[in-house]
Amino acid sequence: xxxxxxxxxxxxxxGGSLRLSCAASGSINSINIMGxxxxxxxxxxxxxxxxxxxxxxxxxxxxxxxxxxxxxxAKNTVYLQMNSLKPEDTAVYFCNFWxxxxxxxxxxxxxxxxx
Numbered sequence: 001x002x003x004x005x006x007x008x009x010x011x012x013x014x015g016g017s018l019r020l021s022c023a024a025s026g027s028i029n030s031i032n033i034m035g036x037x038x039x040x041x042x043x044x045x046x047x048x049x050x051x052x053x054x055x056x057x058x059x060x061x062x063x064x065x066x067x068x069x070x071x072x073x074a075k076n077t078v079y080l081q082m083n084s085l086k087p088e089d090t091a092v093y094f095c096n097f098w099x100x101x102x103x104x105x106x107x108x109x110x111x112x113x114x115x
Contacts, residue, residue, distance in 0.1 A: 002026040002104045004095045009109030012085055016113070020080040022095030022106055032099040034071060034078040038091035038111075045094070051078060063089075085113045 008020040020036065035050025049059045049069040057069055068081040078095065090113050095106035 001102060002028060002097050004097055004104055004106035006093070006095045006106040006109045009093060009111045011112045011114065013115050014086060014113055016085050017081070017083045018085065018111060019082065020093055020095075020109060020111075022078045024076040024078075024097050024104075028076055029099045029101070030073075032097060035096045035098075036069065036078075036080045037094045037096055038089075039094070039108075040088075040091040043091075048093070049080065050096070082111070085111075087113050089113050 003025050004022055006022045008018060010018060012018050031053050033050050033052050036048040037045050038048050039045040047060055048063055049057065049067055051057045051069045051071050053073060059067065066084045071078045089111060091111060092108040093111050094108045097104040
């Protein structure tokens with residue numbers, strides 16, 4: 001019903017920046033929450049940030065002040081601007097789409113922070 005396509009992952013040095021994008025398509029309700037989760041090897045998937053269709057945001061404490069989530073409702077796309085990246089940010093990042101009826105996940109994109 002809803003498909004999510006992620007892009008923007010890659011390899012970056014500590015202190016660098018990346019921007020992730022996730023485009024949603026299909027049967028999209030205008031009232032929804034989109035967000036980013038991440039999962040490092042051997043660790044549980046955790047919330048990074050989410051944003052409602054009205055623009056309200058929430059961030060994990062570990063990324064506050066460094067990451068910014070935004071969305072373009074006309075394009076059904078959510079972004080995650082990641083600045084001042086640290087090695088501990090290394091993980092597979094997953095896009096998430098939630099509404100009152102369903103929850104969807106993207107395939108994940110690898111972010112590696114290493115010198």
